[in-house]
Amino acid sequence: MADPATRHCCGPQDCHEIDKDRVRYAAGLYVVDGGAWVWAETRGVYPSINANYWACTLPDGAIRCFFAPVMGS
Numbered sequence: 001m002a003d004p005a006t007r008h009c010c011g012p013q014d015c016h017e018i019d020k021d022r023v024r025y026a027a028g029l030y031v032v033d034g035g036a037w038v039w040a041e042t043r044g045v046y047p048s049i050n051a052n053y054w055a056c057t058l059p060d061g062a063i064r065c066f067f068a069p070v071m072g073s
Contacts, residue, residue, distance in 0.1 A: 015067075018053040023068075030068060 024031045030045060032055075045066050048054055054067035 014058075014064075015054050015056040018055055020053060023053050025068075030066060032063075032066075 018032060022033050044064070045068055048067040048069045051069045053069065055063045056065040056067075058064055
């Protein structure tokens with residue numbers, strides 16, 4: 001059975017935590033590393049299972065899914 005936390009994306013081995021200082025949120029977008037990766041709030045962004053940011057990446061390093069803490073938590 002797929003892990004509910006990662007079933008939308010890759011496997012758990014493909015996911016890693018992103019330091020909160022590398023992420024900015026503005027106008028419905030998550031910006032990682034000053035613009036390297038930008039994610040619309042409703043496309044490819046899922047609630048984090050904890051208070052941290054996570055990214056699941058493909059072998060070439062492209063982000064497939066992004067997990068963000070629930071706003072206000």
